[in-house]
Amino acid sequence: ISTLHFIILMVFGNAIGLNFFRLTDKGVMFVFFFVYMNTQIGMAFFLSSVFQNTRTVVAFGFIFVFASSLMSSFLVGPLVDQDSKAVIWLELVPPFALFRGLYEISNYSFKGAYQKTEGLTWSKFSDDGNGMTEVFIILLVEFPLFMALGWYLEQVLGQVGTRRHWLFCLGGRPRQDNTKVDETEHTSLNMEQEDVREEYERVQNMGNSDSHSIVLHGLKKVYPPQGGQPAKVACRSLTLAIEKGECFGLLGPNGAGKSTSINMMVGFMTPTSGHAIIEGHNILTEMNRIYPMMGVCPQHDLLWELMTGREHLLFYGRLKNLKGQELQCAADDALKSVNLYRNKVGDKKVKTYSGGMKRRLSVAISFIGSPRVVYLDEPSTGMDPASRRNLWNVIKQGKEGRAIILTTHSMEEAEVLCDRLGIFVDGGLQCVGDPKGLTSRYGGYLVFTITTGPDHSQAAHDAVMRLCPEAKKTYSLSGTQKYEMPTSSISVADVFSGMQSLRSQIQVQDWGVANASLEEVFIKIAKKKTAAEYM
Template sequence: MADSSNGPASFSTQANALLRKNVTFQKRNIRSNLRLVIFPFLLCLVLNLIQVLVNRELDKPSFRCGCTCVDTDGDGKCEEKCGIEYSSMDQAPFCPIPSPPEWPPLLQIPAPQYRAVQADFIPFEDLPSDSCKKTNSCPVTILLTGSNLTLGQSLSASMIPSSLTLNASDIFYSMANNVLGSASKPDVSNFIEPAFSSDLPLYYLQEHCASNSSFSASLPIGPASFEQEISCIRGLNLWRNSSSEINDELYKGYRKGNSQGAINEIVAAYDFLNTDTTRFNVSIWYNSTYKNDSGNTPFSSTRVPRSVNLASNAYLQFLLGPGSKILFEFVKEMPKPETRIRLDFSSLLGPLFFTWVILQLFPVVLTSLVYEKQKRLRIMMKMHGLGDGPYWMISYSYFLLLSTVYMVVFVTFGSLIGLNFFKLNDYSIQAAFYFIYINLQISAAFLVAASFSNVKTATVVGYVIVFGTGLLGGFLFQFFLQDSSFPRVWIIVMELFPGFSLYRGLYEFAQYAFAGTYMGTVGMRWKDLSDGNNGMKEVLIIMSIEWLVVLFVAFYSDQVVSTGRSPIFFIRKKTHSSFRKPSLERQGSKVFVQMERSDVLQEREKVEQLLLESSNHQAIICDNLKKVYPGRDGNPEKFAVRGLSLALPRGECFGMLGPNGAGKTSFINMMTGLIKPSSGTAYVGGLDIRNQMSSIYTSMGVCPQHDLLWETLTGREHLLFYGRLKNLKGAALTQAVEDSLKSVNLFHGGVADKQAGKYSGGMKRRLSVAISLIGNPQVVYMDEPSTGLDPASRSSLWNVVKRAKQHTAIILTTHSMEEAEHLCDRLGIFVDGSLQCIGNPKELRARYGGSYVFTMTTSMDHEAEVENLVRQLSPSAIKTYQISGTQKFELPKNEVKIADVFQAVEKAKSRFTVHAWGVADTTLEDVFIKVARGAQAFNVLS
């Protein structure tokens, strides 16, 4: 074992050790990394394949403007002609329309079965009776309100003409002077108004309709003429006292009693507010029965302008007289070029699928952190000198590098295969967005990891978050984004959840890429962030602030939860004194001292004397160390350690013996910083375990009860890592590792370079011992180090420990009396949380073993004769064991001689058959059993 030459490892040395370990660990998990990277590859390929297949279908003639071969010169040779006149109804929407046709403006008229009538849920009696529905003669209703009833009634009288005026020579123009409407469903684009190709009639509104008021007319719409039936329909203007009454009537009548639509629809409603002769102010409700549920503009908005025109004309006539009118001559679409459908699936499905792709990193980071927590590897590294600063810096940088490489590969591959989601949007914006988010995601993983102690649970929860976030984003959050009426403040509140921030950013990229694909423009640029409808700016601000806040909270939580520090650790004053003056004002101290045996009491007095000295050479001093676990579920408090006082110099191995549950592991856990003492303290090299564990860790080695190893690292790699934490470098590090491997018999046969997950239980145990001793720490804790070892390996291990204790203080717990006697300079028997006796093995045998152990096996018929024989030898003999003819007795040494025992046995053999017999001096095991039973019996009685 090489010695550390430069004291505790520096920050950079610790960081270097952890970085090397992480890189090695990453190499071992190359297959997992490849599977991680393949997922976005496959998803991008699937999106691209779907896009290619769909666009191939969209290239078929049915999705293009129609073309026909026409013989224009009569010479038998045809020329291909394309256009609407050569297209089917399916092809026509894709044709160029340089001069869209004109058509007269229309109102959206409710179908006869849906027109407003009297109903039990509407309190107004001025509506027509519902009997009109049987004859399809119900009028259409227009509601009005305002602050001036007289003005409102005057305006309503001018809105609907009293008669129809048609000019046969220019029927199209004359129809614009009348109020026309249709109950047909409007279309998204109205290059040809659907009302003129529908089987439903056109309606013209009048105050009263004659008995025979229907006729047919030929309407010239563009190059075509439509034969259209036109029927009169009575317009009914009704006054309401307030806009709230109109609202109440509209919403009570909407979609009542009929799954296909409303049964009480109106044409429009007008609130003239404070309109007078000097101002025109009006709010208009319009019929939006046919509304696109995707959140886009209602189809029926194409028939809204006529409602506005009616109110404007009525006000103009109120001011200037009946002859004044604003002529609303026609409506037409904008010209358009030939169009072809192209679906950009990366933009359509990108927000959902790419959310899953990026969030997939979250459970990867989370499970990695929880794995170190579950396997207690984090605390193992810390107990060997790794500080919180290097751990956080390297772990965070490691995950950041992994996430950055993942995102670069993802964006690069998506761009190379031609996904517009990546190609059209500015790469610098994408880089900023992804960089900020992966930092936030890593910080969140650190924070969430504090809540888990099991990798399987963390994995399940992590992937539930991944898929749940994507689904909630695509099927809930996106609708809120598209609904302009949804409060913006609630959008911001929802974006505080990192998954929704990610979805919002991807949604904005998708919107700009989708628009760029169809408009032939570029996607998102930095100047677009100033657009009020673009949420990318607020997302970047939210994620940046949240990243810093979450990172701070995660670090604080780690310091409080993982290390057990006080929640106000950052304002506590550090102590500069190595020792404190011992105090006898301890709970029950007088009673406790009186019950202690002289050797334990002597050790306590020794500790108190050492604490008074300004300096001493003790490696470990435990001063009245106690640990009490609070009672739960009605059970009383559990005293795991009851006022332990112990002093241990360097060069000594102290063995702790005791039955299971005696408190040995609790003592080790307090000394290694896993748990805090309830009272009292301990000093390691003069440093207090209550508040100076970070400094103690640099000179400490631990072999825990259970092997804490990375399954994919080799034995050599483990020792290189922990050797670097002990500040070993260069040739000294290499030599220390070689010596450690040889000392625990892991050097030959390639065992040193085999992954620890493939080691047997004994090999793992030997590696744990080598880790605890590398770098020659001042103090080493070994919790049952030889468990699971064969005799040869155990003997070799004992030699290693013997060599190590020459310059190290070792505390060793074991259930092997042979091991304790072979290794330990002093022993302490620990029962029910307290030290019952202390001394070297010979002293303990002499003190508690003042008797011989006599054993004899006969038939059951002669058991009484055996007991009489023993009583004759020693009247004070105590029977300790009896079963099936075998009996065991303790014979006080002051009452019996060995020669007398042999003579008595020879005489007994002449009287009855003796199957086996023996006499032995007291063993350490006998001492242990005697002390343990005595202490437990005393505790039961007390």
């Protein structure tokens, strides 16, 4: 775009007869501005790696260019007239080099107009006092230099992704956390539930295992103090192993640390301590090898509004080394799998998609290129029931031969898709196991509901307490009462027998008994953890 603007400027300058454009060799003019614009692009990359905030970069860039351009008129001209060598040092700053070039072009244009000759040409670069050669050399060297410096600083100081050692070009590696779990964390770990401790011991004794795609060793993330607030532990020493062909679900309330854990695994964040092994590669030192073998559906859609769904898939497919017919077929299959193929929906711009359609496209992107590991962060958000069911089928079919980590707020989705679950509360794993095992282990009670007329509520309550003295009332409203009955004290048969007797005594409008659901187990564990923190 900048080149196009300059060409238009050259054409306009020649059209109105400005000597600056008319007398100067068009090749000299074009190459000079083209090289300078590329140097400015390189400098922009360099500045963006130094500053964290985009607005700060833009503001600093404008102020720097404006101030240096203003100073150039006071410094460069007098130094050139004095034939001072100090001008070369000034030209190392791109705006000063630009001014020197404009100074030379203007002088030759002025002389050309006065002497009725041409202005600056390539042959005049060798004239005494002509500084265009040194300006060209400086700008040509600075462009790749700025680009290289920007790339290097982004690798070692970047705010997004895993930072590399400052000598990574020479094989330097960041210091790793040799202690898998520190003393305080180990002490608290021993107080956790048995299944969490067993998972920890399994990972510690695992060694190198080809059957596990994801192995997390004490993964921890602490956000530093900010705005007067203390440091926040977002992930507390997560230790976990996930096999090929397994879908592992991370459940937890908002702010529990689920997305933070995934962001560390995919390289968006650097762990404070601990590490993860993904398909045999360490996230601290080998993320470049991990990227091609993973697929990610982030919590919030990262899509380009002006691109079509198919263009997104083709773009990400190329990143996974798909080419030609294989790439086209992969894009078609991905669109078909998420119901975006019919009526050429996949060929429409993303800005026309609904929230659910964008979510389906994000899931399709995560599976293209046959990744070995897939991270799905709340993939069904915003979908209608039919689309959600179809998405579940896609995930079930895609599970074969790869490991999947799924975060969700839907207990039904977790039970349908996940082979194992982990409940995350306040950055820590509170329990881990298969859905049925967790329900039976952490439920341990029957959920009994009875509805009577308001006049019989007390009688119904008394009857329930006689039937199961350990019963705990959890809900009561307008004659409907709900109880938790420990399975160690009563069986389903006992409940049926007791209800037959009770129905002959009072008017029972409705009643029911069921095992504890996964949702109830989740709420119970979350409340228990929260209550323990305030004790």
